[in-house]
Amino acid sequence: MKILAHILLLVICVLISLTLGKYGFLLSDYLEYFSGDLKEREILHTLIFEVRLPRILACVIIGAALSICGATYQAIFVNPLVSPSILGVLSGAGFGAGLAMFFRLDAIFIQLSTFLFGFLAVVVALLIAGIYERGRGVILLVLGGVISSSLLSSLLSVLKYAADPNDTLLSITYFLMGSLSFVPKDLIFLSLAPMSFGILFLCFCAKFLNALSLGEDEAKSLGIDVFKTKICVILVATFISALSVSIAGIIGWIGLVVPHIVRFIYEANNRAVLPYSAIFGAIFLLFCDNFSRLILGYEIPIGIVTSLFGIPVFIVILMRVKGR
Structure with missing residues (x-):
């Protein structure tokens, strides 16, 4: 059941990411789009399925791949x-x-x-x-x-x-x-x-x-x-x-930091570490991508963002492990 809960969390993060961006649509517009009542339906369709969804899928699969590879090598x-x-x-x-x-x-x-x-x-x-x-x-x-x-x-x-x-x-x-x-x-x-x-x-x-x-x-x-x-x-x-x-x-740090986060929560059993690393890695990269797109008027390379978040998270994990 835990794995299903984590997958559901990932799906929620994906849906939230689909609504985030600098294009001027509100949450109600997205609800109207799926109900078929939105006048600008074609524009929103292009935005979701041609721009945002492919990028989000890339985030999910790359974050999962790099995280599980890091856990595997470790x-x-x-x-x-x-x-x-x-x-x-x-x-x-x-x-x-x-x-x-x-x-x-x-x-x-x-x-x-x-x-x-x-x-x-x-x-x-x-x-x-x-x-x-x-x-x-x-x-x-x-x-x-x-x-x-x-x-x-x-x-x-x-x-x-x-x-x-x-x-x-x-x-x-x-x-x-x-x-x-x-x-x-x-x-x-x-x-x-x-x-x-x-x-x-x-x-x-x-x-x-x-x-x-x-x-x-x-x-x-x-x-x-x-x-x-x-x-x-x-x-x-x-x-x-x-x-x-x-x-x-x-894109650095994901394969190092995310497995550490998972091991801190679920100990060292690879039957839990590997799948949860994939899910957490996808969520982490989604978060970094949203941050890189929205925080400034221009996009920050995502490798920089993963380093900025990965380094302090890694330090915190090491401090918590030392304190155990």
Whole structure:
């Protein structure tokens, strides 16, 4: 029943977000629209279904994906300070986007390059780690992620240095801040199915992650193939993380902060942490997006807003945990 209550809370947040904006409609106008009596029905229809709903769906699926990926990585590496950037996916995606923008490719190729390089960064980390050395896999994997991330961050800096400061550099910088302003509606609806499948898959892997959190030896004693389980879960988490970045750019802190909030409330059982992280992540990103759209006369990049809210929330959680 708890999960249904949380889903209902998410649905309420989505409905509220649909009514928020700077366009001059009142709540009564929305009620009249759904009853079929509104004179400006066509305008409101366009506003809701062509502008706001795709953006809200993007918020929900990206927030859920980044949060559950953060919770998944934290369970695999048995480290609460791990985030989706641990294996270099964010750095790789940033470099992929910067590379495509540098060569002035079309939007579809920018998104494709973002996704491919985000995924490639993790593959490089796996190769560097010497993945077949199963006994030291986790430590080597982290080191591989650090090397991959540093390499691609350096290459991105080279691109930014060589880019046109009046055009390309601005586009790269804005992308790295994260934004939902110019996300194509078709891309959002195209990404919903694979990202939803990835989120559900990770939720179903919760019992395996619980076993892995006890240690590799304990997991093996329970009959779990540690190596295959880790690789499978990492690849799925990387897939939806890279897809998230290709849609909206780099949005930080969600994958680190939200799982901590959930664990503070529901303890460390991944059967609760994973699905609740997805729901809370979607709500958190919805809140940040509404704030970025409404607080000023212009839109603030959402990656900045998630950092502004994520950092103090994280500090408060750490203080509360310390006080327990």
